[in-house]
Amino acid sequence: MKSLGKYISKYLVSFAGLVLLLLFINGIAFGWTFYGVVTKDHGDLSPQNMLEEAAASASLEGISKETSERLKNNHIWAIYLDMEGNRVWETGAPDEIPEHFTVQDVAVFAKGYLADYPVFIRNTDDGMLILGYPQDSYMKLPSNYYSLRSIKTFPFFVIGILAVDFVILFLVYYYSKRKILKNAEPIITSIVTLGTGKPASISMRGELSGIADSVNKASDIIIRQNQARANWISGVSHDIRTPLSMIMGYAERIAHEKSADSHVRQEAEIIRQQSVKIRELVQDLNLVSRLEYEMQPIHKSPVSLAGLLRSYTAELLNTGLSDEYSINIEIAPMAETVLFNCDARLISRAVGNLVQNSISHNPDGCDIILALDCTNKSIFLSITDNGIGLSTEKLKELNEKPHYMESTDDRLDLRHGLGLILVHQIVDAHNGTMQIESEEGKGCKVILDFPIGKGS
Amino acid sequence: MNHSFLRNKKLLLVDDEPELLKMVTSILSDDGFRNIVTAVSVKEGISAVQNEKPDLAILDVMLPDGDGFSLMQQIRTFSDVPVIFLTAKDEAVDRLSGLGLGADDYIIKPFLPQELLYRIYAVLRRCYKEDTPLINLDGCTIDFSRAEVHKADKIIPLTAMEHIFLETLARNEGRIVTVDTLCEALWGDNPFGYENSLNAHVRRIREKIETDPSKPVSLITVKGLGYKLNTRK
Known part of the structure; x- marks a missing residue:
């Protein structure tokens, strides 16, 4: 599972890379947003600098014109107090700033605000310089100061960045998940197919191609094994044919040999009948295994099922049907003209198997009716007999129990015959359904329902 | 239809299984065939067709020195003898390739002697017309060569359609012929x-x-x- 590890690593690494990239972008965004504010707080217009600059040019006599202009341009006012607390001069001070300050006054505004103006103080040799900044421009804390704007922006900034990060991470997660699922889906589908014992093939590039290769290899093994099994069955059934021809041939000759003892002839007839049963079994076995492993080509062509039923029935009567049995055919007028796209040999085989079932399950004889009916969408072929029928349990078993080719159960008595499974497969190959209706003592009815029309 | 004239036809059997050859030969001779030639390989089969000029060749598909399909192709280069395949290969593909080559029938082993005889007669009857094809029914005789019914000193002519209808049934005497087969023969339709x-x-x-x-x-x-x-025998 080296390739799966690689695949997952690749996704984890790219995810980690993305997180790092986001952190970096967050840092940049943070720096970029706060740079302006920070430079403003600490640049040459900052209270620190302004105080320094103003103090340098201020004395009891006044302040230099240049500095005064600069203060005014930045909406900063200034006052100068002498040692007694009297205002010696001012520049741009609002009216509410008093002329005289007591020690208490000084102590109060020294904390930060004078008439709600954030103020900054500098002691000089002969007095005190006070710079007043516009209201709401600074928030003063006992220990430090930040601009109100930066304080207000900060929470929004954090929430905004987190939200953007979250959305980006979610999108990346969603995209990755979809991509992984998209890549893994054919693999999972084919593994599920392999699980049913059927071959599956996928073609894939990229990191998962290793897994795809393994799935294809497993599929090849299944195909080879299925083929080997089907070839084995077909080989055995092929090899049985010639010796069985001899048994059937000589048995029939003895059965018809007029000079032979009647007892011997009867026994030869039994051998003949049983060898015909072996022939049916061998043919069914071979066809079932070929259909099961999808090695039987289906040769579909438009066929009149009415004609097919007539020809099957005529052939059955021509080869001889015992007097205990009767077979009749009922074709609805509408079904007479319908052409069904099917493999005529296979359908004929399915009908034959069902009729033979009725015959072999009713050794005392029965009346068999082959019926054909249709609607615009379906064609219904039914085989009905008035024989001994099936008990409810037997019917349930027939519908539920697996056939021995599909069963791993050792109990042979839980499995039913090859003939019916072949009918099932043939019906499946024509997208049809099969339904068995029966009641004990009231005969048995098998309905095959095939879709007709476009695409069938 | 009386098929005694068909029993004079010469049959060639090609199969690599001597036991099977022996059995088929006895089935055929019991039924009255007198001219039966056998061969066990492609090589023998070709020389038998050349020297014996059989009226029908019954070929196995799997032979020791080749397959029956190529044997048939080689026979076709110098002879138009009707061919029936008699083989253990039951796959649809083989059947289609056999019939695709123009074989007259494809019989899958194992077979019952009656089935084999019926199908050999069917091919022979299709390929060889009787010189005086007459069939006897209860109370009358049909003369197919003249398209006439001879009933109690009367001669009743048959129409072309009636002739085809009766001939189709006569080829399968005693057997049920479906309306599908009859309509196909009369009108080429369902x-x-x-x-x-x-x-x-x-x-x-x-x-x-x-x-x-x-x-x-x-x-x-x-x-x-x-x-x-x-029919009346």
Whole structure:
């Protein structure tokens, strides 16, 4: 599972890379947003600098014109107090700033605000310089100061960045998940197919191609094994044919040999009948295994099922049907003209198997009716007999129990015959359904329902 | 139809299994065939066709020095002898390739002797016409070469359609022939819509061949399936 590890690593690494990239972008965004504010707080217009600059040019006599202009341009006012607390001069001070300050006054505004103006103080040799900044421009804390704007922006900034990060991470997660699922889906589908014992093939590039290769290899093994099994069955059934021809041939000759003892002839007839049963079994076995492993080509062509039923029935009567049995055919007028796209040999085989079932399950004889009916969408072929029928349990078993080719159960008595499974497969190959209706003592009815029309 | 003339035909059997050759030979000779030649390989088969000039070749598909399909192709380069494949290969592909080569029938082993004989006769009858094809029915005789029914000193002519109808049934004497096969022979079509025409033909034929047309004994209706012709041996 080296390739799966690689695949997952690749996704984890790219995810980690993305997180790092986001952190970096967050840092940049943070720096970029706060740079302006920070430079403003600490640049040459900052209270620190302004105080320094103003103090340098201020004395009891006044302040230099240049500095005064600069203060005014930045909406900063200034006052100068002498040692007694009297205002010696001012520049741009609002009216509410008093002329005289007591020690208490000084102590109060020294904390930060004078008439709600954030103020900054500098002691000089002969007095005190006070710079007043516009209201709401600074928030003063006992220990430090930040601009109100930066304080207000900060929470929004954090929430905004987190939200953007979250959305980006979610999108990346969603995209990755979809991509992984998209890549893994054919693999999972084919593994599920392999699980049913059927071959599956996928073609894939990229990191998962290793897994795809393994799935294809497993599929090849299944195909080879299925083929080997089907070839084995077909080989055995092929090899049985010639010796069985001899048994059937000589048995029939003895059965018809007029000079032979009647007892011997009867026994030869039994051998003949049983060898015909072996022939049916061998043919069914071979066809079932070929259909099961999808090695039987289906040769579909438009066929009149009415004609097919007539020809099957005529052939059955021509080869001889015992007097205990009767077979009749009922074709609805509408079904007479319908052409069904099917493999005529296979359908004929399915009908034959069902009729033979009725015959072999009713050794005392029965009346068999082959019926054909249709609607615009379906064609219904039914085989009905008035024989001994099936008990409810037997019917349930027939519908539920697996056939021995599909069963791993050792109990042979839980499995039913090859003939019916072949009918099932043939019906499946024509997208049809099969339904068995029966009641004990009231005969048995098998309905095959095939879709007709476009695409069938 | 009397097939005694067919029993004079020379048959060639090619199969690598001597036991099977022996059995098929005895089945055929028991039924009256007198000219039977056998071969066990492609090589022997070709020289047998060249030297013996059989009227029908029955070939196995799997032979020690090649397959029956190529044997047939080689035979076709110098002979038009009818061919039946008799093989253990039952796959649809093999059957289609055999019939695709123009074989007259493809019989899958194992087979019952009666089936084999029936199918050999069917091919022979299709390929070789009797010099004087007459069949005897209860109360009359049909002469196919002249398209006439001879009934109680009367000679009744048959129409072309009636001739085809009776010939199709006569080829399968005693066996049910479906309406599908009959319509195919008469009109080259499926039976739908031809019911009335078919019934009309049957009625007229019965008037010509039956002693009592309302109680037919020769041309029998098999309900829902078709018709069959009972002959008198």
